[in-house]
Amino acid sequence: MIRIHVALQLLLAFWIVWVGNAWAFRHSWRIDLTRDQRYAIAPETTEFLRALPKRVEIIVPYSFGSSAADRIRARVFARAIRTIEEFELVNPYCRLEENLNIARDPLRWESLRNEKSLGSPNRIYLFAGDRRETITFEDLAEMRETPNGPVLERERVPEALAAALERVVHDDAPRWLFSQGHGEISPTDAEPRLGVASWVRDLAERGVSLESSDLRQGGAIPDGIDVLVVIAGGNGEAPFDPFSSEVRGDVERFLDRGGDLLLMLPFYGECGLEPLLAPMGIEFRNGLVHSGGGDAASGIGSIQVWDYDEQHPITKRFRFEEDKIELNSFRSLVVTPPAIPLVTTSPDTWLEFDLDGVHDASEPAGPFPVVACLEGSPDSGRGRVVVFGSWTPVLDVFHRSQSRRLLLSACDWLAEREGPTVGVGRVDASDRVNLTADEGRFWFWLTIFAFPGSALAVGLGVWGLRRRA
């Protein structure tokens, strides 16, 4: 009888434990104790996640080496994986499908790559139906070189993930038209020096539908086009052939009916859109902006950005003086209201006319605006305009790091897909311990001998005292 009674008590206790845990399993309440609240999800992101319209599967294939930079990348990706898991707790529709260490399972990587048409590893791939989105390390964080090696400067993992999620769940595919026929760079150009494959891939992964059309043929820009892209690069042999007044008229009508324009200027000469843009407050100057301190050998037109518009959605995610975007072969813009200068070069830049890399007296000194935009006006019905002082940011050789972020930020703004703002991110408070050789030795003796030895010494003391007693 007693045994049955005890068995029942144990069963009841087990049942209570089971019910309590079943409740806890379904009611996750988490406290983030990290110094910078790294895994705490912002209320607007929580709201967005709860309202996620469709299932998003996320795959993170990674393979990092043992270098200091790779260790930092691995750390950021580990944080990203953790953050995705936090997102998943808010809404299981945001699912980390695969978190794959390629070094451990190369066969799985091969099969996954074929099955999902994945590109490089060390990226985060998001899939929502037939839409996909990719996040790179540069989207998640910034690294900085120091004399002691690279350090994680800033991270914006939750924001970048939320922004990518928002982009990938959008159903509408904006249509972008690449103008052709005047020596513009083609989106399908595979020529290595003039290749734009990286940018085009980024756009495709943002769900942009890409088309191209010779604007000289037939004139009108098709209905339904959201953004007109003009990469006035010339074809490498012949300079850019400026737009005729007819084509300009087409572009103006396109803008008037709410279309957006991304214009990237040729190195020199006219592009044919000057009469259209001048009344909007954007004009171009001849000559290429060149940085002080450089020389002809460093490449004419190699400049670092100095200042940003900190309010504008395109540039508010960049930091004054710190995000040193490397730009190449940019023309200076003259920007007056209603246009807004977005990116400005440093005061020690000048306009190179003779391309000798020397600041001659006749060459005007900076700062110069090199990227500008124009907000579409609801009254006029006009769309948005972004003008880059050069077409070089689209090239594979320059489409990286901060200049890539800037261009994609402009593209997101043109596509009206700023999403949850990807701010500048948090400064990553370094927890690195830098030890000199002497300090390293000191640590060795302290951690392996002094600390454990002190415990042993106390024990021996107790033993000695007991023996004496």
Add this chain to the structure above:
Amino acid sequence: MIGSVSTIVRRELLSLFVSPIAYIVLFCFMLVNGATFRFYVGLYGGEMEPVLVSTFGGPAFWFLWLLIPPLITMRTFSEERRSGTFELLVTSGVSDAALVAGKFLAAWVFLGLLWAGVLPLLLLAEAYGQLDWGVVASTYCGLALSSALLAAIGVLASSLTQNQLIAAVLATVVNLGIVLSNQLRALFPPSAIELRFFEYVSPPYHFARDFSQGIVDLSTIVLYASVTVLALFATVKVLERRRWA
């Protein structure tokens, strides 16, 4: 009840600390942790975030986590029974629950002191850099919860047999089962409920996902606390066996 419990805790801890055994265990514990900590500092170039994750989640950590609690708890009841002091103890007016609670708390406090032995290493790191003490706090929260669970399992195992070795082996096997449940996760597809179950009960998963990342989850607290109480309740019932005859 509280008076009896505190008396037993004092007695247990005193018996541990007047013998050199506690200090030898502490020495070994600090030596292993010191060596692994120094190794990881070198391996990760002084980046403390991965150093903390590895120190409280690497092979050495799990080795200590698995083996030390059974070694501490194996003698709690087995030794009393073997030496005949158990009958003396239960006839002194102390209830079974107080006896179990006292033995458990003593083992838990001792485990806590062992893990506190890692703190000098963290203070050393703080002196040279900036440690994220939030992560340290969550890690120690995990250690406190899991140590309570392991101490309770060890006490239960010790109550089941007079042989200390068998008690230690039994507790180690149970602990090993708990740790290896993490490996079973690999058998299930991502959406399987079994996977969620093994994630829920797996301490390595809790440490990797939550504690060593600076996160404390209510569900994990409920799990460890409830299973600890269940094990202690079972221990009390095991001690009551003597009255059944």
